[in-house]
Amino acid sequence: MNDLFPKIMLSRNDGVIDLAWGHPSDNLHPLDELKPAVDAIFTNQEISALQYSGYQGYGPLIESLSQYLSEEKSYTKTINPEELYIGYGASHGLDLACTLFTGEGNTVLVEEPSYYLVRQILIDHRLNIVGVPTDSEGMQIENLEQIIQSFKGDVKLLYLIPSFHNPMGSVMSHERREKIIELAKEYHFLIAADEAYHLLYYGDPPPPTMATLDNSSTGCVVSLGSFSKILAPGIKLGWVQSKPNLVDKFTNSGSNFSGGNNNFAGAIVDIAIRKGILSKHINRLKSTYKSRMEIMSMALKTHIPDAEFLMPQGGYYFWIKLPEEIDAMVLERLALNEGVTLRPGVAFSGQSLFSNYIRLCFALSDIEDISEGIYRLGQAYCKYVKG
Ligand SMILES: Cc1ncc(COP(=O)(O)O)c(C=O)c1O
Numbered sequence: 316m317n318d319l320f321p322k323i324m325l326s327r328n329d330g331v332i333d334l335a336w337g338h339p340s341d342n343l344h345p346l347d348e349l350k351p352a353v354d355a356i357f358t359n360q361e362i363s364a365l366q367y368s369g370y371q372g373y374g375p376l377i378e379s380l381s382q383y384l385s386e387e388k389s390y391t392k393t394i395n396p397e398e399l400y401i402g403y404g405a406s407h408g409l410d411l412a413c414t415l416f417t418g419e420g421n422t423v424l425v426e427e428p429s430y431y432l433v434r435q436i437l438i439d440h441r442l443n444i445v446g447v448p449t450d451s452e453g454m455q456i457e458n459l460e461q462i463i464q465s466f467k468g469d470v471k472l473l474y475l476i477p478s479f480h481n482p483m484g485s486v487m488s489h490e491r492r493e494k495i496i497e498l499a500k501e502y503h504f505l506i507a508a509d510e511a512y513h514l515l516y517y518g519d520p521p522p523p524t525m526a527t528l529d530n531s532s533t534g535c536v537v538s539l540g541s542f543s544k545i546l547a548p549g550i551k552l553g554w555v556q557s558k559p560n561l562v563d564k565f566t567n568s569g570s571n572f573s574g575g576n577n578n579f580a581g582a583i584v585d586i587a588i589r590k591g592i593l594s595k596h597i598n599r600l601k602s603t604y605k606s607r608m609e610i611m612s613m614a615l616k617t618h619i620p621d622a623e624f625l626m627p628q629g630g631y632y633f634w635i636k637l638p639e640e641i642d643a644m645v646l647e648r649l650a651l652n653e654g655v656t657l658r659p660g661v662a663f664s665g666q667s668l669f670s671n672y673i674r675l676c677f678a679l680s681d682i683e684d685i686s687e688g689i690y691r692l693g694q695a696y697c698k699y700v701k702g
Pocket residue numbers: 337403404405406407430476481509511540541542543548551552553
């Protein structure tokens with residue numbers, strides 16, 4: 316076997332500590348925990364798991380997920396099965412939303428900075444991507460209406476990450492979420508709220524998902540949920556939460572008609588929910604990530620006192636501001652020489668902004684590696700500053 320056709324996306328060099336990729340760590344994958352769920356499919360001869368799925372997704376999962384979300388603190392209301400569509404994850408949900416609700420050349424508003432791998436989805440749909448300034452709560456709304464008006468009805472989509480933003484770690488307040496929904500109602504665009512990290516909170520829950528707050532009659536929000544960060548990305552399954560009439564559009568989309576979606580993964584996740592495997596795993600992830608986050612914060616304060624950051628309250632990331640004169644791309648090279656990786660801030664910008672910012676992920680590496688990684692980053696930073 317060679318590296319030409321790798322098994323996984325992540326590639327790591329021996330001895331290098333990875334603080335760049337936003338992936339869960341190998342030793343947290345629920346291999347033992349999921350075994351009974353997979354076994355149950357074969358023991359119970361659950362042949363539906365190997366058949367094409369129902370159009371809306373694997374029926375039992377739609378039911379168990381609706382119950383799970385309805386009981387979850389951060390959702391605050393009953394989520395009915397009619398409000399859920401099962402797909403291949405948050406990225407797939409966004410891709411389908413673009414297919415269904417936008418046309419070539421339409422304008423999509425995104426936060427500046429935003430999750431960099433989503434940009435290609437928007438480019439694939441030939442959308443005009445417009446960055447909106449952000450603050451510690453995510454997308455700013457002071458000038459949002461003016462920006463929308465300036466495109467004269469051409470804004471069809473607004474993509475944002477309301478909870479535990481990638482890369483900023485920020486959480487948008489309840490009030491701001493509601494104001495953006497009001498704008499969507501008035502100017503007739505769809506909000507695609509990427510809620511991939513919504514359930515990964517380490518203190519108080521974030522405000523409800525945007526779809527939960529959607530008070531319009533026909534729906535102006537699709538909230539994109541994912542099992543990638545709360546179970547395993549290899550399962551590559553997620554859900555769209557929205558008003559039933561919008562869920563119908565996903566259910567009746569062309570690619571979905573020709574094959575439904577991943578029933579085998581759906582059956583595994585359904586059993587994982589019903590047997591309490593998912594909630595136990597989320598609790599384990601939360602306590603592990605919380606301690607990794609605290610270690611990273613302490614190490615940053617010790618080894619890079621110049622680093623400015625807000626303590627995240629969930630998710631995977633620290634978004635760190637360094638002095639203006641620091642070029643994070645140069646720091647990235649120096650850091651690699653010391654044996655640690657980071658993601659330069661400019662990668663998250665459509666306008667080449669944030670050149671003195673870096674994103675660090677505390678999910679992938681364990682406590683020892685995080686401490687050592689930040690120490691190495693500190694060494695690289697000192698070398699940079701001293702010339
Ligand atoms: C904000 C955000 N959205 C979506 C994804 C990918 O989610 P999924 O695997 O469900 O497509 C990621 C993964 O890093 C992410 O950070």
